[in-house]
Amino acid sequence: MIELINDNAEIALCKIPENSIDLTVTSPPYDNLRTYNGNNDFWSESVWKSIIEELYQVTKPGGVVVWVVGDATIKGSETGTSFKQALWAKECGFNLHDTMIWTKDGGGAVGSNKAYTQNFEYMFVLSKRRVKTFVPIKDKENKSYGIDKSGIGRRKADGSLKRETRKPSEFFSKRNNYWYVPPKKGGCGHPAPFPEALARDHIISWSNEGDTVLDPFMGSGTTGKMAKQLNRNFIGIELDSQYFEIAKKRIGEN
Numbered sequence: 001m002i003e004l005i006n007d008n009a010e011i012a013l014c015k016i017p018e019n020s021i022d023l024t025v026t027s028p029p030y031d032n033l034r035t036y037n038g039n040n041d042f043w044s045e046s047v048w049k050s051i052i053e054e055l056y057q058v059t060k061p062g063g064v065v066v067w068v069v070g071d072a073t074i075k076g077s078e079t080g081t082s083f084k085q086a087l088w089a090k091e092c093g094f095n096l097h098d099t100m101i102w103t104k105d106g107g108g109a110v111g112s113n114k115a116y117t118q119n120f121e122y123m124f125v126l127s128k129r130r131v132k133t134f135v136p137i138k139d140k141e142n143k144s145y146g147i148d149k150s151g152i153g154r155r156k157a158d159g160s161l162k163r164e165t166r167k168p169s170e171f172f173s174k175r176n177n178y179w180y181v182p183p184k185k186g187g188c189g190h191p192a193p194f195p196e197a198l199a200r201d202h203i204i205s206w207s208n209e210g211d212t213v214l215d216p217f218m219g220s221g222t223t224g225k226m227a228k229q230l231n232r233n234f235i236g237i238e239l240d241s242q243y244f245e246i247a248k249k250r251i252g253e254n
Contacts, residue, residue, distance in 0.1 A: 002251060003234070004224070004251065005235070013054035013058060020060065021058045021059050021214045023064050023212075023214070026223065027069065027219070028217050045081075052094075053092050055216070061132075065128075067089070067122075067123070068124075068194075073112055073115075086124045095130075099125075100124075100179065101179070102178075102179055103120045104120065104182060133207055133208055135204055136205065138174050140174065181195050184196070196225065196226055200226040200229075204230065210232070213235075216237045218247050219247065221246065221247025221248070222250075223236070
C-alpha cells in the first residue's frame with residue numbers, strides 16, 4: 001500500500017488513525033536554511049510542536065520516529081532548534097532512544113569563520129515506549145574475529161575463579177551510531193534530496209516487511225522509494241506540488 005498526500009503535514013497527520021504507524025523516517029525544514037519554493041513561510045515553533053505531538057499520536061506503541069535535523073547559524077551562533085525539538089518530543093511522551101549522527105563524509109557548510117566546518121546532522125531516534133523492532137546492520141569488521149576469548153572470569157561465591165567459555169567473535173559486528181553517508185547532490189529537482197542509503201538503513205533497522213512507514217516531509221520521495229523496495233507500506237505527505245510530482249514519479253517508477 002502506497003498513499004501519497006499533497007497537503008500540509010500539520011493538517012494531513014490529523015487524518016491518520018492513531019497507533020497505526022510503525023516507523024517514521026523524515027527530515028523537517030532546518031530553521032530557514034532553504035526556502036523550498038517559498039513554503040518555509042508556514043514553518044515555526046508552534047508548527048513543529050504540533051507535528052511532533054501528532055507523530056506521537058499516530059505512532060504505534062513500540063514504534064520509532066527518526067527525525068533528521070540540523071541547525072542554522074545566525075550571527076555566529078547555532079540556533080539549537082534541533083535540541084529543542086528532541087526535548088519537546090520527550091515532553092510529548094517519546095523516549096529519546098538514541099542520538100545518532102549523520103556524517104556527510106566530505107563537503108560541509110561554514111556556519112562561522114571562527115568555527116570548524118560543519119559536516120554532520122543529528123538523527124534523533126524517538127520511540128513510543130520500548131522499541132519493538134531493532135534489526136542491527138552488521139558491517140563493521142571485527143578485529144578479534146575468530147579469536148577464542150575463553151579464559152578465567154569472575155570469582156564464584158566461594159572465592160574460586162570461574163572459567164568462562166565465550167563464542168568467537170563474528171566477522172562483522174553492528175555498526176556504530178554515527179553513519180558516514182555522502183549527501184545526494186541534485187539530479188531530481190529537489191534542493192536537498194535525502195540519501196537513499198540513509199533512508200534504506202533506517203527502514204531496515206527499525207521496521208519489518210509489511211510494516212507502515214511514514215514521511216510527513218516527503219520531499220523528493222526517497223523514504224517512499226526505499227520503503228517500497230523493502231516491501232513496506234508507505235504514507236508520504238508533501239506540501240509543495242512540484243516536489244510532490246517528483247516524489248510520485250520516483251516512487252511509482254520504483
